[in-house]
Amino acid sequence: MHGSEASAASVLFGLNPMWVAAILFAITYIVVMTEKVNRAIVSLLAAGLMIVLGVLNQEAAIRGIDFNTIGLLIGMMVIVAITRQSGVFQFLAIWSAKKVNANPWGILVMISLVTAITSAFLDNVTTVLLVVPVTLLITEELKVKPYPYLFSMIFASNIGGTATLIGDPPNIMIGSATGLTFNDFAYNLAPIILVIMAATLIPIYFIWGRHLKATPEDRQRVMQFNEHEAVTDPRLLKQCLGVIGLVIGGFVFAKALHLEAATVAMTGAALLLLLANLGRDAEHQSKHVLEAFNEVEWITIFFFVGLFIVVHGVDGTGLLKLLADKMLALTGGNLTATSMIILWSSAILSAIIDNIPFVATMIPLIKAMAPTFGGPEGLMPLWWALSLGACLGGNGTLIGASANLVVAGFAERAGQPIRFIQYTLLAFPIMLMSIAISMVYLYWRYL
Amino acid sequence: MNAKILMNPHPMTLRPSDTVATAADRILKHHLRHLPVVDAQGRYLGTFSIYSLLKLTLPKAVLDKYGLDNVSFITENIGDLAHRLDGRREDLVQDWLNIHEVAHPDTPAMEVMLLMLNGRTTSVPVVDKTSNRLEGIVSFWDVLEKLMGENA
Numbered sequence: 286m287h288g289s290e291a292s293a294a295s296v297l298f299g300l301n302p303m304w305v306a307a308i309l310f311a312i313t314y315i316v317v318m319t320e321k322v323n324r325a326i327v328s329l330l331a332a333g334l335m336i337v338l339g340v341l342n343q344e345a346a347i348r349g350i351d352f353n354t355i356g357l358l359i360g361m362m363v364i365v366a367i368t369r370q371s372g373v374f375q376f377l378a379i380w381s382a383k384k385v386n387a388n389p390w391g392i393l394v395m396i397s398l399v400t401a402i403t404s405a406f407l408d409n410v411t412t413v414l415l416v417v418p419v420t421l422l423i424t425e426e427l428k429v430k431p432y433p434y435l436f437s438m439i440f441a442s443n444i445g446g447t448a449t450l451i452g453d454p455p456n457i458m459i460g461s462a463t464g465l466t467f468n469d470f471a472y473n474l475a476p477i478i479l480v481i482m483a484a485t486l487i488p489i490y491f492i493w494g495r496h497l498k499a500t501p502e503d504r505q506r507v508m509q510f511n512e513h514e515a516v517t518d519p520r521l522l523k524q525c526l527g528v529i530g531l532v533i534g535g536f537v538f539a540k541a542l543h544l545e546a547a548t549v550a551m552t553g554a555a556l557l558l559l560l561a562n563l564g565r566d567a568e569h570q571s572k573h574v575l576e577a578f579n580e581v582e583w584i585t586i587f588f589f590v591g592l593f594i595v596v597h598g599v600d601g602t603g604l605l606k607l608l609a610d611k612m613l614a615l616t617g618g619n620l621t622a623t624s625m626i627i628l629w630s631s632a633i634l635s636a637i638i639d640n641i642p643f644v645a646t647m648i649p650l651i652k653a654m655a656p657t658f659g660g661p662e663g664l665m666p667l668w669w670a671l672s673l674g675a676c677l678g679g680n681g682t683l684i685g686a687s688a689n690l691v692v693a694g695f696a697e698r699a700g701q702p703i704r705f706i707q708y709t710l711l712a713f714p715i716m717l718m719s720i721a722i723s724m725v726y727l728y729w730r731y732l
Numbered sequence: 733m734n735a736k737i738l739m740n741p742h743p744m745t746l747r748p749s750d751t752v753a754t755a756a757d758r759i760l761k762h763h764l765r766h767l768p769v770v771d772a773q774g775r776y777l778g779t780f781s782i783y784s785l786l787k788l789t790l791p792k793a794v795l796d797k798y799g800l801d802n803v804s805f806i807t808e809n810i811g812d813l814a815h816r817l818d819g820r821r822e823d824l825v826q827d828w829l830n831i832h833e834v835a836h837p838d839t840p841a842m843e844v845m846l847l848m849l850n851g852r853t854t855s856v857p858v859v860d861k862t863s864n865r866l867e868g869i870v871s872f873w874d875v876l877e878k879l880m881g882e883n884a
Contacts, residue, residue, distance in 0.1 A: 372802055379805060418800045422793035506812070514805035698796050 303602040306340045310599045310646075313592075318638055325584045328591025328642075335598040349597025350590055353461040353547045354454075358589070359581055360550025361451060364528065365411045366580030367557050371522040372515045374403065374415035379512035382423055387504035389429050389497035394486060396420050397437045401445030401482055405452045405475075406533065409442040409688035410582075417695045427503045431701050433493035435692050436708070440485050440680050440715065442688045447676035448478040450536065450546065454585075455644040455675040459668055460546065462648045463661070467536035467546070473669055477726040481677070481719045488715055521561060528557040592645050600649040609653035618657045621732045624670045625724060627651070631674025632720045636681025636713065644675050666731035673723040681716040683708045735844050735858045736837035738875055739868030745770050746780055748826035752788060755780050755825050766832075766855045768866055769825055776859045776866040778829030788828060789817045834859045837867055844870050 313331040317324045336346055377399050385391025396416065403412045416438065424431040446453035450460045450470040460470060486494075516522055535542070535549035558577060562570045599605060616622035627647070634643055651667050658664055679686030683693055683705050696703045744762065746755055746769045755767060759782060766781040787795055790813075794800050833847050834857045847856050854872040859865060 375800065375802070375805070414798055418793055418796060418798065421796070422791055422800065422806075425791045425793050506808070509807045511805045511807055515802065517802050695796060695798070699792055 300338070302340050303604050305338050306335065306599045306602045307604055309334055309338075309340070310595055313595055314638070314642060317642065323584065324639070325587040325591065328588045328595060330591070332591040332594035332598075335595055340598040341594075341601050345601065346594045346597065349600075350593045351458065351461050353545050354457050354593075355586060355589060356545075356547025357451065357457050357461070357550045358454070358586060360547065360552075360554040361408065362411075362581045363554035363577050364525070364532065364550070364557055365407050366577045367521070367561055368525040368529065369411065369415055370518065371525050372517040373522055373525070374412075375419050375515035376512050377403070378416050378419040378423075379510050379515055383508055383510065383512065387423075387427065387499070387507040389427055389499045390490070390494045392423060392427075393434055393437055393489070393494060393497065396423075396434060397441040397482070397486065400438045400441035401448075401478075404442040404445035404688075405448040405478075406529070407451075409446045409453065409686065410691050412445075413438060413442050413688045413691050413695075417692055421695065421699055423507055426506050427499040429497055429499055430493075431696065431699065432703065433489060433497065435696050435701075435703060436493075436712070437486070437489050439686075439689045439692050439712075440489075441482065442692075443676060443679045443686055444478055444482050444485065444719070447673060448475045451550075453676045454589075454641050456672055457546070458641075458644050458648060459672055462652070463664075463668055465668060466540050467533075468540070470672075473665075473730075474672060477673070477723060480726075481722050484722060485715060485719060488711075488718075492711070524557065524560040528553050528560065531556070589641070592642055596642075596645045596649065599646075605646070605650045606653045609650045612650070613654060613657055620658055620663070620666060621728065623654070623658075624666045624727055624732060627667055628670040628674045628720060628724060628727065631671055632678035632681070632716065635675045635678030636685045636716060640675040640679055640686070644671065647671055647675075666727055669731065670723075670727055673727070674720065677716060677719045677723065680719070681709070681713045683712075685716075733841040733878070734837065735835040735839040735841070735856070735870055736867070738841060738844060738878060739837075739858045739870045740874060741868040743768060743866075743869040745866065746825050747771075748777055748824065750825050751821060752785075752823045752825060752828065753821040756785060756821075759785065766853065766869075766871075768857050768869055769829055770866050773863075774866055775864045776834060776857050777826070778831045779855075779857065780825045780828060781830055781853075783830060784825070784828040785817070788820045788823070789813050791816070832857060835870065836861045841875070845875060848872060848875075 309331050313327055316322055316327045332346065335341055336343055341349070378396060381395035381399050382392045385395055400412055400416050403416070417435065420434050420438065421431055424434055443453070447456070448471070450456050450465070450467040456470060459465065460467075532549055532553035535544065535553065536546060539546060539549060558574055562573055565573065612626065613623065616626060631640075631643065631647070651664060651671065652661075654667070655661050655664055658667075679689065683689050683703060693703045744758065744764065744767060746758070746767045748769055748771060758764065758767060766779050768779050769777045771777055791806075794803050832853060833851050835844050835847060837858055837860070839858070844856050848854065856870045857866060858868045858870060860867055
């Protein structure tokens with residue numbers, strides 16, 4: 286495919302398409318990193334320029350958009366938009382806090398687990414948006430510092446998100462581009478994610494956990510919370526849990542049913558919209574459907590659309606193939622060395638830059654390595670290295686993942702700001718530990 | 733008619749360094765809903781109101797803009813709420829200000845009334861356009877008295 290699409294369009298002014306694409310691509314990355322211009326604007330503008338300057342034509346650009354990723358993201362966002370109204374996440378957080386008798390360290394562990402498990406199935410940002418407010422309430426009632434809880438939640442959301450196909454955008458992209466299924470992700474990543482989650486709680490225990498204390502009276506106040514009151518709409522809750530069950534079932538059996546992930550998610554979203562709107566008149570239906578659609582993060586979606594076009598443009602010029610060859614030359618075509626380079630570089634880069642454009646770029650680059658490693662099958666360890674590196678790397682700094690920034694926003698408003706340097710000094714080493722565990726795992730299981 | 737005619741030019745005010753206890757006393761004693769807060773130069777900084785007191789009574793976590801929209805699972809009694817408010821008696825009013833939309837002396841009466849309606853407030857601070865000095869405060873009661881007086 287390389288080169289053929291590029292020649293379909295004619296490059297303006299006789300410029301070398303590879304250079305035009307490379308420069309546009311570099312500018313996109315830099316401007317996204319500066320955060321001076323909204324990332325959706327940057328990526329759409331760069332995509333437009335790719336076409337206008339003739340690196341690729343519109344037809345090729347549209348082929349570059351991975352609609353499976355887009356559909357899966359939108360479908361899950363709609364499902365979450367409706368589910369969050371049911372109050373189920375507050376219920377889970379309170380219920381889990383009471384299960385450990387409102388013991389401060391116990392609550393930290395439980396809230397981390399709730400965050401990790403929820404993040405594995407839902408968007409990380411949504412998860413923390415729903416769980417942080419209850420956590421802040423609980424820490425306020427217990428008169429303990431919220432910082433350790435928020436720190437753990439950031440880690441839990443990114444670690445949990447790594448475990449499944451739908452947990453984190455990099456996994457969605459990798460799954461969609463390679464045909465790896467929900468089950469593949471669960472089978473290959475979930476076991477090590479459990480280990481990493483447990484290992485992450487160890488330093489957190491020694492730094493903060495063993496010092497967390499609350500008086501019996503304050504604990505009693507949390508024990509008196511009535512979690513059943515948090516569920517605002519029991520009928521909606523049942524509908525949501527039913528549809529989420531069906532959707533996860535759909536993912537698990539996607540291969541046998543010959544379904545793509547986007548079909549499962551979008552159909553699930555449509556079904557939930559139908560159930561939640563049964564019995565409402567046309568006007569109220571429009572209102573509720575619009576509300577659900579408004580909750581879709583369109584900035585992220587359009588960022589993806591633009592980015593897919595930009596990366597496809599770059600890919601079409603053969604630049605990524607060139608980079609892949611350079612990387613293989615560096616590792617001597619050794620699978621172990623290549624996996625380790627991908628794992629560590631993904632982790633460190635994802636801590637600093639947005640992991641979405643990084644993974645979008647790495648996917649065609651890794652695909653180009655297939656001949657060296659005996660076809661697409663041989664690339665498996667590389668995909669897991671990319672996923673583990675890109676998802677877990679997000680923990681390294683406060684800007685490593687969007688969920689981190691959302692948690693930091695809450696902390697700031699609650700008057701307990703999470704400082705960038707203070708966070709990085711602890712988080713970066715803990716992130717490196719998780720990558721070291723991933724390295725041992727990859728080596729032991731695949732290499 | 734404009735804000736200058738409608739306003740009370742000598743409203744009761746607070747200083748940013750006043751405590752919540754002082755503010756609560758005045759609100760209770762004079763049955764006022766909104767007390768404008770001004771600095772030493774008389775510049776308007778914000779308003780301490782009965783809503784500030786309500787906020788002080790609730791856990792901080794429920795006040796966040798992305799906070800909990802349903803708190804019926806919290807089973808606190810009036811004693812717990814009073815205890816929380818009591819713990820914040822010595823807080824400074826400057827940390828609990830609401831910033832209201834302000835009017836200027838020449839703002840037309842209808843605009844002032846619209847500010848009240850849209851801001852869900854019963855009083856609008858009137859400040860000087862350039863110095864931001866508080867010139868007075870228009871309360872809903874002042875407006876209503878004037879309106880009823882017209883018909884009498």
